[in-house]
Amino acid sequence: MARNDPTDTGGLFIGRRPGTARVHYADEPDPGTRSRQRTDRMLAVFVLFVETLVCLTLWGPQPAAWLWVGSQVDYHTDSVSLGIVVAFGGMIASLMLTLALLVRLDSIWKVVRRAGGIDQRDGALGRIFMVTAIVAVLVFGFWFLIIEGPGPSLAPQ
Amino acid sequence: MKRLFGRYRQYQQLPPEEVSRELIARRDEQRAREVVFVPELDLARTAWHEPPHPEAVNAATFALRRRMNAYPDPGAREVRELAAARHGVEPAQVAVGHGAAELLQEACAELLTGGGELLVAWPGWRPLPELAQRAGGTAVPVSVDDGIGSLADRVGADTRAVALCSPNDPTGATVARADVRALCERVGERVWVLLDEAFADFLEPGEDSAGLVAELPNLLVFRTFAKAHAMAGFRIGYVLAPAELAERLTPSFSVNAPAQAAAAWALELGDPVVAGRRAAAAHERDRLGRALQGTSLSFAPSAAPFVWLSSDTHDAEAIAAHLRIRRIAVAPGERWGDDRHVRITLRDSAATDRLIAALRELS
Numbered sequence: 001m002a003r004n005d006p007t008d009t010g011g012l013f014i015g016r017r018p019g020t021a022r023v024h025y026a027d028e029p030d031p032g033t034r035s036r037q038r039t040d041r042m043l044a045v046f047v048l049f050v051e052t053l054v055c056l057t058l059w060g061p062q063p064a065a066w067l068w069v070g071s072q073v074d075y076h077t078d079s080v081s082l083g084i085v086v087a088f089g090g091m092i093a094s095l096m097l098t099l100a101l102l103v104r105l106d107s108i109w110k111v112v113r114r115a116g117g118i119d120q121r122d123g124a125l126g127r128i129f130m131v132t133a134i135v136a137v138l139v140f141g142f143w144f145l146i147i148e149g150p151g152p153s154l155a156p157q
Numbered sequence: 158m159k160r161l162f163g164r165y166r167q168y169q170q171l172p173p174e175e176v177s178r179e180l181i182a183r184r185d186e187q188r189a190r191e192v193v194f195v196p197e198l199d200l201a202r203t204a205w206h207e208p209p210h211p212e213a214v215n216a217a218t219f220a221l222r223r224r225m226n227a228y229p230d231p232g233a234r235e236v237r238e239l240a241a242a243r244h245g246v247e248p249a250q251v252a253v254g255h256g257a258a259e260l261l262q263e264a265c266a267e268l269l270t271g272g273g274e275l276l277v278a279w280p281g282w283r284p285l286p287e288l289a290q291r292a293g294g295t296a297v298p299v300s301v302d303d304g305i306g307s308l309a310d311r312v313g314a315d316t317r318a319v320a321l322c323s324p325n326d327p328t329g330a331t332v333a334r335a336d337v338r339a340l341c342e343r344v345g346e347r348v349w350v351l352l353d354e355a356f357a358d359f360l361e362p363g364e365d366s367a368g369l370v371a372e373l374p375n376l377l378v379f380r381t382f383a384k385a386h387a388m389a390g391f392r393i394g395y396v397l398a399p400a401e402l403a404e405r406l407t408p409s410f411s412v413n414a415p416a417q418a419a420a421a422w423a424l425e426l427g428d429p430v431v432a433g434r435r436a437a438a439a440h441e442r443d444r445l446g447r448a449l450q451g452t453s454l455s456f457a458p459s460a461a462p463f464v465w466l467s468s469d470t471h472d473a474e475a476i477a478a479h480l481r482i483r484r485i486a487v488a489p490g491e492r493w494g495d496d497r498h499v500r501i502t503l504r505d506s507a508a509t510d511r512l513i514a515a516l517r518e519l520s
Contacts, residue, residue, distance in 0.1 A: 024179075026169075029167040110170075115164060
C-alpha cells in the first residue's frame with residue numbers, strides 16, 4: 001500500500017499534491033454550444049442568488065417567525081415554557097431543513113457552473129454562510145444599537 | 158425535461174470510492190493483459206537503492222521551509238565542523254562541494270593545470286581518466302593487482318598525482334590504512350594522493366584512511382553522501398585536504414541549504430542507519446558468495462555493496478547478456494577494459510534471490 005501521508009514520508013508528498021485532484025466524471029461530458037454554456041453561467045448566478053437569499057433567512061426571518069409562533073402558543077396556552085420550547089424547537093428544525101436545502105442548492109450550483117464551462121471543484125456554501133452571518137450581525141447591530149438601542153434614551157430630553 | 162437534467166447529470170462528480178473502483182479495475186485489466194510481468198532489476202548503478210532516512214529528508218524539508226529566500230551558508234560551516242570532528246582534522250581542512258565527483262574534478266583541475274600525469278589505480282572509478290583529460294592532464298591507468306606499491310613504482314617526473322578508491326569501484330577491494338600511509342610517503346610530497354572513499358561507510362569504523370589527512374601533507378580523501386547515506390539526489394560530498402588546498406577546492410557558490418541540512422543530520426545522527434546498511438550489504442554479499450560456491454562463478458572479497466564477478470566459462474558480455482534477458486541490468490567489465498568481469502550491485506534480499514536464481518542458470 002502506497003504511503004502518501006507526508007508524516008510517513010519525511011515531509012515529502014508522494015504522488016499528487018493534495019488538493020490538485022481533477023474532478024472525475026462518469027463519462028466525458030458534452031460541453032454543448034457556447035450560448036448554452038453562457039445560459040448555464042447565468043443560471044448559476046441565479047442559483048447562487050437564491051442560495052444567498054435562503055441563507056439570509058436563517059439570520060432574521062426564520063428566528064423572527066418562530067418567535068412569533070412561540071408568542072402565539074404562549075398566548076393561546078398561557079404557558080411561557082411551551083412557547084419557548086416551540087419557538088426554539090421550530091428554529092432548530094427549520095435550520096436543519098434549510099441547511100439540507102442549501103446543500104442541495106450548492107450541489108446544483110456546482111453542477112450548473114461546470115456545465116457553464118467552469119472547472120468548479122468546491123461549493124460556495126461555506127463562504128455564503130459566513131458572509132450572510134456577518135451581514136446579519138451588522139444589520140442587527142445597527143438596528144439594536146442605533147435604531148432601537150440606547151441611542152434614543154441617551155438623546156437630550 | 159429528461160434531456161435537460163441529463164445535461165447537468167453528466168457534470169456530477171463521481172464519489173471517491175467510485176473513482177478508486179474505476180482505477181482498480183483499470184489496473185487489474187492492465188495486469189491481466191501482461192502475461193508475466195517481470196520488473197527490471199537495476200544492479201548496474203551503485204547509489205543506494207532505498208530512499209534516505211526520513212529524518213534526513215525532514216532536516217532538508219525543515220531547511221526548505223525555513224528561509225529559502227536567503228542564500229545558504231557559503232562555507233557550509235556546520236557540515237565542515239561535523240566532518241572535521243569525525244575524522245580528527247581541522248575544519249579548515251574540509252571542503253564541502255556538490256558531490257565527491259565534482260570535488261575530484263576540481264582537484265584534477267587544480268593539480269593538473271598545465272599538464273602532467275595522473276596515475277589511476279585500474280580498474281578504478283571510471284570517470285577519473287576523463288576528469289584528468291578535461292583538466293589538461295594525462296590519465297595513466299596502473300594495474301594494482303600486486304598491491305598499490307605499483308603506483309609508487311610508476312611515479313615519474315611528470316606525475317602530479319595518483320588516484321585510487323577504497324573500497325575500490327568496481328572491485329570492492331580495500332586499501333589498508335598502512336598501505337595508504339606507505340604510498341603517500343613513497344611518492345613524496347611533490348605528488349598528491351587522491352583517495353576516493355565514496356564507499357568507505359561500508360567499511361567497519363576505523364578501517365578508513367580519512368584521519369591520515371591530519372598527518373600526511375599530500376593526501377586528499379573524498380567522501381560522499383550518495384552511497385551509504387542514500388542521498389545521491391542531494392549532490393553533496395566533501396574532501397579532506399591540507400587547509401590551503403581545501404580552500405581552493407571549495408566551490409565558488411555554496412551547496413544548497415537542504416543538502417547541507419541533510420548532510421549535517423547524516424554526520425551527526427546517521428551512524429546507526431549507515432551501520433544497518435553496511436550490515437545489510439554484507440549479509441547479501443555473504444548470501445551470494447555462499448550460493449555461488451561450487452559453481453563456475455566467483456568474486457574477490459569485497460567491502461562494497463557490489464561484487465566484481467567473473468566466470469570460468471563465460472566472458473563478461475555473456476554474463477551481462479544472460480542477466481539482461483532476465484531483466485537484470487549489471488555493469489559489464491568492458492567499461493573498464495576488462496572482458497572477464499561484471500560489476501553487480503547488491504540490493505535487498507528479494508533482488509539477491511532473483512540474481513542467484515539467474516546466475517545458477519548460467520553456471
